[in-house]
Every structure is written in structure tokens, then in C-alpha cells.
Amino acid sequence: MDKYLKQSLSIDAAKNRRPTTRRPRAAAATASADIEDLASPSGCRAVAGPTTAAAAVRAELLRWYDANRRDLPWRRAAEPPAGSGSGRGEEQRAYAVWVSEVMLQQTRVPVVVDYYSRWMARWPTVDSLAAATQEEVNEMWAGLGYYRRARFLLEGAKQIVEKGEFPRTASTLREVRGIGDYTAGAIASIAFNEVVPVVDGNVVRVISRFYAIPDNPKESSTLTGELVDPSRPGDFNQAMMELGATLCSKTKPGCSQCPVSSHCQALALSSQNASVKVTDFPRVVPKAKPRSDFAAVCVVQISQGFGEGIAEAEGKDNLFLLIKRPEEGLLAGLWEFPSVLVNEGKTDTLNRRKEMDKYLKQLLSIDVARRSSVILREDVGQHVHIFSHIRLTMFVELMILNLKDDGEELCKEGPDSTKLRLINENAVQSMGLTSGIRKVYNMVKVFKEKRLKEQSQVPTRKRSRRLK
Ligand code: SF4
Numbered sequence: 001m002d003k004y005l006k007q008s009l010s011i012d013a014a015k016n017r018r019p020t021t022r023r024p025r026a027a028a029a030t031a032s033a034d035i036e037d038l039a040s041p042s043g044c045r046a047v048a049g050p051t052t053a054a055a056a057v058r059a060e061l062l063r064w065y066d067a068n069r070r071d072l073p074w075r076r077a078a079e080p081p082a083g084s085g086s087g088r089g090e091e092q093r094a095y096a097v098w099v100s101e102v103m104l105q106q107t108r109v110p111v112v113v114d115y116y117s118r119w120m121a122r123w124p125t126v127d128s129l130a131a132a133t134q135e136e137v138n139e140m141w142a143g144l145g146y147y148r149r150a151r152f153l154l155e156g157a158k159q160i161v162e163k164g165e166f167p168r169t170a171s172t173l174r175e176v177r178g179i180g181d182y183t184a185g186a187i188a189s190i191a192f193n194e195v196v197p198v199v200d201g202n203v204v205r206v207i208s209r210f211y212a213i214p215d216n217p218k219e220s221s222t223l224t225g226e227l228v229d230p231s232r233p234g235d236f237n238q239a240m241m242e243l244g245a246t247l248c249s250k251t252k253p254g255c256s257q258c259p260v261s262s263h264c265q266a267l268a269l270s271s272q273n274a275s276v277k278v279t280d281f282p283r284v285v286p287k288a289k290p291r292s293d294f295a296a297v298c299v300v301q302i303s304q305g306f307g308e309g310i311a312e313a314e315g316k317d318n319l320f321l322l323i324k325r326p327e328e329g330l331l332a333g334l335w336e337f338p339s340v341l342v343n344e345g346k347t348d349t350l351n352r353r354k355e356m357d358k359y360l361k362q363l364l365s366i367d368v369a370r371r372s373s374v375i376l377r378e379d380v381g382q383h384v385h386i387f388s389h390i391r392l393t394m395f396v397e398l399m400i401l402n403l404k405d406d407g408e409e410l411c412k413e414g415p416d417s418t419k420l421r422l423i424n425e426n427a428v429q430s431m432g433l434t435s436g437i438r439k440v441y442n443m444v445k446v447f448k449e450k451r452l453k454e455q456s457q458v459p460t461r462k463r464s465r466r467l468k
Contacts, residue, residue, distance in 0.1 A: 057263050058229040058236060064259035065239035068246075072109065073117055074100030075238070091166040094191035095126045098156075101186045102149050102178070109245075115144055129154065130161040134333060138432025145435065147334055152178020170196045181221070190234035197224035198237035202244025208282035209248060212265035215283055253278055290391045296352035297339045297394045298360070299444045302422060303375055303402045320428060323363065324419040330387065335421065336437050338363065339394070349379060352395055363420070372401040380447045385436035394436070398444050 069075070077096035099119055103112045119140055123129040129137075134154060141150035155177040160166055167173045169192070173184035181199070188194035199207075199221045207213070207220045229236035247254040255261050255278060266278040300321040322335040340359045342352055380396040423431065428441055 053263065054227055057227060057260050060259045061239045061243065062229060062232060062235060065235060065242060069238070069242055070109070070246075072100075073113060073120075077120070090168075090191055092125065094166050094168075094187050095129075096120065097187045097190045098179070098183065099153065101183050102153055103144065105149065105182075106146050107144055111144070115140075126157050126160055126166065129157040135432065138334060139430065140432070142432040143435050143438075147331060147432075147434070149178070151333065168192045169194055186237065189228070189237050193233060195228050195230050195233045197221055197228050198241065199224050200241055200244075202248070203237075203240045205250065205282060206240055206244045206248045209253070209266035209278050210260065210264050212269055212281060214281055251279060288389075290386065290389050292344065293390050293392045294342050294344055294347050295339045295392060295394050296342050296347075296356050297337050297396045297440055298356045299337045299380075299396065299398050299440065300360070301398065301400045303400055318425045319422045320424075322421045322423055322431075324421075330390070331434055334434055334437075335431060336434070337440060342395075347393075347395055349397075352397070353377075356397075372403045375400040375402050378447075380443050383436070383439050383443060385439070392436070394440060396440050396443055398447060 074096050077093065077100075100112065100116050103115055103119075107115075122140065123132060132154060134151065137150045137154045138147065141147060144150070156179060159176055167176060168188070170181075170184040170188040173179050173187055174181065179187075185196045185198040188196050189198060197203075203224055204220045207223050211223060213219075224240065227236070227240075243258070243260075247258050255264070255267050258264065258267075261267055264278070266276075266281045270276045270278050302319040302321065321338060323338055325331050325334050325336060327333050338356065338360060340355050342355055346352075346355075377399045378397060380398050383394045383396060385392045385394065433441070
């Protein structure tokens, strides 16, 4: 414990305070729970007895969790049915925990509830998911972002089905594609009752405050592991995460209602010294500034020239060209409108169009200008999309083409026809397009509606250009 106290005394917020290793008031006032017992190696080894401080923390935390936990669909799914034994029931719970935990990474609970329910209705078992296609999974995932997660879920499901059984321990779960320490710990402890820790950002914050460790503690996993309740590991882990997500929030912790406040070292330090706040723990590390990228995006709409089959399809005048992104890297394997990166100093219309024409020619192996007449080509506007490490400014233009010959052949002529697709408006709505691409599409839609309105106010013979 002395080590953590020394660290905590070194933080900026504590610089006006005289260092002390005296037991904090709040902790000293508690007869059954001494924080130092929890953190010292000897204290950790002694946590098995019901009268120890660790046992008191577990009991208080679990009592609070039982009374206050949020009713979430994946928690219901993870509950063992009355009288059930081991086997498929546990595997079913493991699948539910896995899907929910993957969705919850980077996404807020209220958003996940809806996605989770729809996902489980469509693919209620790992076997049913393994039979899905990447396209179907992307469609379901559309709007959740971080599409790598969806890809890994599918690949992981295929791996598990091929193996014939759901891995039951954290170490074997980590062998599944896309499952890291966090997800492995969650599945193993919640579904299979393994006594392993689950450490997400919320738990790191709780542990940092609980032990008054100012820097993001590498020992979080070890410290949490030493606290995990041996009889209810899954509930304990969920209780820690729930505490971090609700009471022990980043900026406004509700310490007065916290079930473990009498053991909390940061709270004890703050009560000793007014210049120390519990929110000083953990120390905030400034985020690296995202890189700025610029892209020319061309929404290519094909207006005419289709054979009978496609002409019969709904929205024949509103077919859009989509391109599949490479299978590796940002937004891997997802569909988008033709996009090309441009340098920051070359985002003017002339240069963007030059780059886009070059790209389309290379992409389709045809000269679009020769094979078609351009009915309309106009800038629509800009959209900024923020990825975790990139700030992408998209310069969006709409190009409506009237093909001079059979448009059906258009996508077959590219170097790789599997990466090109013409879709109608309905498909744009239902496909697994990223939220950035959807916003681009909506911008174009609004632009066209505005232009149509303008045109309707002009006498017919004066209309030089047509919008469908
Ligand atoms: S007492 Fe406050 S700071 Fe400490 S764990 Fe509880 S909510 Fe977090």
C-alpha cells in the first residue's frame, strides 16, 4: 500500500499537502475494512476469510449490485435458468455475453439495447451466426461503428463452430479471433463462473480511486483479480463495471451513495486535504490530436440505359455506384461511394474532379466521359467524420450520368467486378453502410430535393438540366 500512497502523494493535486502514510480518516473509522489490508501483498493473500477487508468489500459491492443493477437484456440472457446444469445452456449464455460485450465496447448502453435485441432475434445461437454472411452482419451492425468488431464476431463464431465447442476459460477464449483479455474475462466469469477479473475503462477508474493510484495502473488487472469474489465472479465483475458506469463516474462521482466509500483511498485523501479531489484519480492523459485527412467523394447516379432486368427494378433512374473497400485497414470490406484522398492544399473543385475522374477511369476500366453524358455534376457540400484517430473532411459531389450504351455491363468491366455494385435507393437504406456514408447520401438527397423544388418553379422550356 505504501507504494500507492507514495504515488498518490506525488500527483499535482496533492502538492500542497504534507505527505503522510497515516491511515486515512474514512478508512480508520471502519473497523472491518482497512484499505491497506486489501492492497498489500500479504493482505491480498489473506482475502479468503469472510472477516477480512476484501470479503467486506465484496459483500458490500454485491449487495449494492443486487439491489441496484440495471435490467438489461443480456443480463437476463446470462442468468442461468433455474435447475439448469452445465452444457448448452452455459454456451448460450456465453454467446449472449460475448455479443453484448463486443457491442458495448465504444457504444453506450441505450444504443446497444436495440442492436442487441435485433441481433439475438436474427442469430440466437453461435451456430446461426456462423452461417451468416459478412454482408448480412454489416447490415445489422450499420450505425454502431468500429465495424472490425462485427467482422471479428462472425469470424470468431465460425472458429467456434468449426471447433465444435465454446471455449470455457479465459485463456482458451483468448484464442478466438477478436476476443481479448476483457471479453475473455467477461465471458469466462459471467457464463462459466471462472474467477478472473474483467477490467474495462470504468473498472480502471474505480480501482485507481479505490487504491488512490494516480497513473493508469498497469496493476489494475492484478488488483481487481485479487478482489474478485470466488463464489460470484461474474456478478462481482459486473458490479465493478456497473459502479464505474453509474456512481463512480468520470466527473461527478456519487461518493455519498457508494457502497465501498468507507474503503476508498481517494475519498479518504480528499477528506484530509481540500486540494485533492477524487476526480484527480486517475490522472487524465491528453489524447493525441487526430490526423486530418481530406477526401473527394463522388455520388455517381446512373440515370438511363439499362437492360430489361434492371429497368424493371424499383427506382431505375436512381441507381448508385458503390465500391468495396480493401479487406484490411480502415472500414475494411465495407461499401462506399467512390472516394479518393486529396492533399490538404488541393481540395479545390478542379483538382478534386481531376483526381476523381482518374480514379473512376481506373476503377471501371472505361472512360466515363466517353461512354456517358453528364447530366449534372455539382458540389453538394462537406461532411466531417471523426474516427478515433482521423478527422476526415469529405468534399461531396453529385454526378448524374446518362449512359450511351448498356449500363448493365458497367460494373462487369472493372478490374475486379466483385468490388463494384449498382444499387437502387431502397438498397442504400438497407445495406450495411457506415454512418458517414449514410450522411453523405442524405446530403445528396436533400440537395436533389432542393434542386427539384427550384426547377419546379422554372417554366418547363427553360429547364436545361434534369434531376430524377
Ligand atoms: S467513494 Fe467515490 S471515488 Fe471512491 S469508489 Fe466510490 S464513487 Fe468512486
